[in-house]
Amino acid sequence: MSTKRACDACHRRKIRCAGGQPCWNCGHASLSCTYNAIPQKKGPKGNRAKVISELRETKLRDHANTGGYVDGFDTVTPPLSPPSSHKSEIIDQQLVSRCIESFFIHLYPTIPIFEKGALVNRAKNMSTSIDNYCLMTSLCAFVLTQPGHRVNVSGFSGGSRLTSHDLGKATFEEAIRIRKLSSFIERPNSDAVVTAYLLFGCCFCLDKHSTAWFYLREAATLAEIIGMDEESYYLSTDTTAGIRERRLFWVIFITERSIHL
DNA sequence: TTATTCGGAAATTAAAAACA
DNA sequence: GTTTTTAATTTCCGAATAAT
Numbered sequence: 001m002s003t004k005r006a007c008d009a010c011h012r013r014k015i016r017c018a019g020g021q022p023c024w025n026c027g028h029a030s031l032s033c034t035y036n037a038i039p040q041k042k043g044p045k046g047n048r049a050k051v052i053s054e055l056r057e058t059k060l061r062d063h064a065n066t067g068g069y070v071d072g073f074d075t076v077t078p079p080l081s082p083p084s085s086h087k088s089e090i091i092d093q094q095l096v097s098r099c100i101e102s103f104f105i106h107l108y109p110t111i112p113i114f115e116k117g118a119l120v121n122r123a124k125n126m127s128t129s130i131d132n133y134c135l136m137t138s139l140c141a142f143v144l145t146q147p148g149h150r151v152n153v154s155g156f157s158g159g160s161r162l163t164s165h166d167l168g169k170a171t172f173e174e175a176i177r178i179r180k181l182s183s184f185i186e187r188p189n190s191d192a193v194v195t196a197y198l199l200f201g202c203c204f205c206l207d208k209h210s211t212a213w214f215y216l217r218e219a220a221t222l223a224e225i226i227g228m229d230e231e232s233y234y235l236s237t238d239t240t241a242g243i244r245e246r247r248l249f250w251v252i253f254i255t256e257r258s259i260h261l
Numbered sequence: 262t263t264a265t266t267c268g269g270a271a272a273t274t275a276a277a278a279a280c281a
Numbered sequence: 282g283t284t285t286t287t288a289a290t291t292t293c294c295g296a297a298t299a300a301t
Binding site: 005006010011013014015016017039040041042043044 | 287288289290291292293294
Binding site: 013014015029041042043044 | 264265266267268273274275276277
């Protein structure tokens with residue numbers, strides 16, 4: 001019988017975690033007991049039954065070889081080692097809350113693509129899924145890199161003295177890192193569209209114009225792939241979400257056609 | 262002797278395939 | 282639709298090593 005979820009320290013130490021706050025091990029070792037690591041998605045990704053298909057392939061090849069035929073290809077590639085699931089120390093709930101507040105005060109009037117309640121809800125659950133965490137890091141990066149928008153960042157990043165802009169850069173790097181863990185290319189959704197758009201905004205403000213253009217195109221392409229350019233797409237979403245997603249589509253559409261990088 | 266580290270087996274989970 | 286199979290991640294056992 002194992003714990004539902006081990007704390008960060010027990011996970012790192014590879015020891016049994018009884019749960020709780022703090023857990024017994026952290027309490028005993030005077031460690032801060034956190035549960036910040038983002039769990040990876042379990043289970044097969046993409047084409048499955050790799051082993052059996054490889055074995056069948058090998059059998060076929062052997063058969064071909066004994067029959068005097070060699071195809072010349074070796075399609076068996078070693079699996080990639082899984083990326084680290086450990087979260088950086090950059091983002092926390094307080095920073096996310098401040099960024100959400102700042103977004104709705106300064107940016108929402110021109111980019112009305114989020115619903116505050118839903119966003120706050122997802123912020124609360126940001127440590128439970130990659131998609132939520134990715135959205136929050138992207139949003140924070142977007143807000144923090146905006147020129148002229150000030151978020152009080154004192155007390156963040158382990159006490160280091162970062163400016164809002166530096167923290168924005170660090171958060172942007174984190175958003176890109178975590179986004180790579182998501183399987184959004186194989187299974188695109190509106191989150192992938194939003195994060196691509198937010199990363200476009202970051203790059204634009206960080207003077208990375210080629211990359212900005214790339215992300216804007218990515219947002220537009222993903223939006224098209226999931227069918228946001230079709231009316232039928234919005235029939236499957238509820239009214240509020242549908243309105244936000246329509247706005248998102250048009251924001252991307254208009255930005256792409258009006259911006260000259 | 263006690264505490265810590267970490268390789269890797271076992272458990273857990275989820276996606277795809279197979280089946281009814 | 283449900284069940285089974287497969288492949289991915291997470292937990293944490295227990296041997297090795299370090300610290301006291």
